[in-house]
Amino acid sequence: LLQIALFLYEDMTALDAVGPYEVLARLPDTEVKFVASTPGPKKTDVGLVLTADSSLDDVPEPDVIVIPGSGKVPFLDDPAAVDWVRQAHEASQWTTSVCTGSLLLGAAGVLEGKRATSHWAVREYLRNFGAEPVSERVVIEGKVITAAGVSAGIDMALALAGYLAGDAEARALQLVIEYDPQPPYDSGSLEKADPETQQRATEVLPRGLGQPVPR
């Protein structure tokens, strides 16, 4: 049984976790654990409550680690989570993040000397952890995969599904979740968005984002 640990925490962004989950939980012979420093309900950054069913100690050696990000607490100051990531990463097949979740990977030393990405609003802070920030949607470095902001977790999970179960299975999962994106606008990355859109997006982001992240 392939064990996937999805890390949940207060003020995280729900879609960062739910995007990868919808793909990975449908892989054959797979179990998904929703882990947290303290199991129970977690209120996400714009209100929806997600529930963690396992403690970090319950899932010490998952095959796949998925760390979602947050629009409120870009840098999660949780030593237990940092320790868990550091130790779980030693035995993992894949260690992954979505959005600002890469900063937690960074804090655990996972990104030292690696190319990595994050939500555009905090991408540069990856340097604090010895990583080289790159503007790519999904960055694969050995067994470490970092994805860009929020929705990028879906693309990341489909790539990961291909590695875990083969291209045919991953293509089937893309069809199951009917992922044939047709956004009505073309402003989904910093490079594509005009200055007005960038300005407004920065205003919409909760205040926590864009703050310096301590080493």
Next chain:
Amino acid sequence: LLQIALFLYEDMTALDAVGPYEVLARLPDTEVKFVASTPGPKKTDVGLVLTADSSLDDVPEPDVIVIPGSGKVPFLDDPAAVDWVRQAHEASQWTTSVCTGSLLLGAAGVLEGKRATSHWAVREYLRNFGAEPVSERVVIEGKVITAAGVSAGIDMALALAGYLAGDAEARALQLVIEYDPQPPYDSGSLEKADPETQQRATEVLPRGLGQPVPR
């Protein structure tokens, strides 16, 4: 305050709700209510628990209705939900669905004589409710919007955000959730997937999907 009612139920697909939620909950002057026939935790079709905080009676006249679908119970046989949709639709600004959620709109009489879409596996059953099934990602008919399977709710919500708050705000929200999709495969619709992928996807879908839906 714009009130958005997101309908939750047992065995629904989490991403059907969480995709639109991440966009719509970030609109200015907006409140999102997670409504259910019985409030409380709902175990979704591949395991994640989402929590409904309001009863249907608590939110009788939302401005926006969002009905997610399910991979397990394509046709939700819940008379209270059907009545709520029928009545709430009379006063709504927008009535929307994702994936098989359109069948609940159909059961409430909302789709009579309209073009509509759904998850590809159940799309033809829209005829049972007097609708004309079409293979489009997002179908807008007056104030009724239906979206294709699972991930299509994100595209739907961005289009809806544009109608509710203007193109500039919707573009900013696209950048906030960094929705610049780059799927690693191109099999996200029935039309694009090869026969092997279609066959495997049908096997992966829970058994409930593909069953005839009674009128």
